[in-house]
Amino acid sequence: MEIVHDFWRTVWNPPYDVEAIDRFVAEDFVITTGGVDVVSRQAFKEWVVAFQSKITDMRLETVETFQNEDGSRVCSRWILTGGNNGVLGTPPRQEPIRMTGTAVWAVAEDGTLLHNFVERNAWEVYQHLTGGAGTPFPD
Template identity: 65%
Template sequence: MSNPTSVEIVEAFWDAVWNAHDPDAIDRFVVDDFVITSGGEDVVSKESFKEWVRNFLEKINDLNLEVIESFQNEDGSRVASRWRITGRNNGVLGTAADQRPIAFTGTAVWAVREDGKLLHNWVERASWELFQRLTGE
């Protein structure tokens, strides 16, 4: 059996953590000093990242992450993806938890270590557009 590509590792992470709603699955994929940079803010350490994911999952019921496309650089040290999240609003972006269907897109760039462990994730999402749809502004 061949080693998984970096894209396969990232997509397995998304399925195990986001689509299965299991923040503890993070332990299998990331290094202890993992960093996610979201909206220009760093969340540092595997444990802090797990808490960040738990908080995010609380705000979107029935969250589903659909990969639109992913690709990696030649040596597999970087993966870039476009994705779409759907679910029901449970208070995302400080809005009322009205359970309305929501959808938004985003991009992610991952740093992947040679052994397949995830080192860093830079993520941007269409939060402003989602907020406008939820608040009618």
Template identity: 55%
Template sequence: MPGIDAVHNFWERVWQPPQDYDAIDDLVVEDFVLITGGQRIEGREAFKQWARGFGSSIRDLEFEVVESFENHDGSRVASMWRVTGRNDGVFGTEPDGRPIEMTGTAIWAVRGDGRLVSNQVERNAYEVYRRLTGGA
């Protein structure tokens, strides 16, 4: 299941309600690398911890895949996504229940057996943070 199917399976199992962070054990390699917000998270367990923390900071988290496409052999996949929910302390803000909408792009490396090797995420986190903290 290389390529888009592997990535969409991840999105569905991990981020769709009810979120199942333990599914990460089945879907990513042990030395998985996530790069997000200038931070590098290395290893499956560290990634699971990060995912749980991020997920717990957005109440009623809903995840939508906007569009995905892959290279010729399915080893690289790009996805545009959208997250909505309510602020439960995302980005260290005061958990005030305010609505959140965040968009981003994820670039995945996918092994031939469908296991995910790495993910680099760019998201509009700064804009979300500014809205939640009263910035312009």
């Protein structure tokens, strides 16, 4: 479970050490995001950089984390905040963003991260940023 906390703290919070991904994830790491697989450590690093470029002053706070008995699966709920820099194809007007999500991690016996299945409230964020349906950010 500690590797997941370290990953969130190091990669998704200032100073955003994307190169630290090399320490945390396997070479053949996969992130399944919105039903799409991003395969390989290098492709994941590129995905992270692209995502981070769309949210300024990004912070990720872990709400809760738990794992199965042998530690091979870790699940965490999180809240990501920052300013809109063009996320989800919206104009980069720097309005506040508050995104919630859940990540389920597969962890290797050596402690490296093998796979991350992530889901987030992208629809609600998009609705808020575009003024659609009056969807507020969750508390």
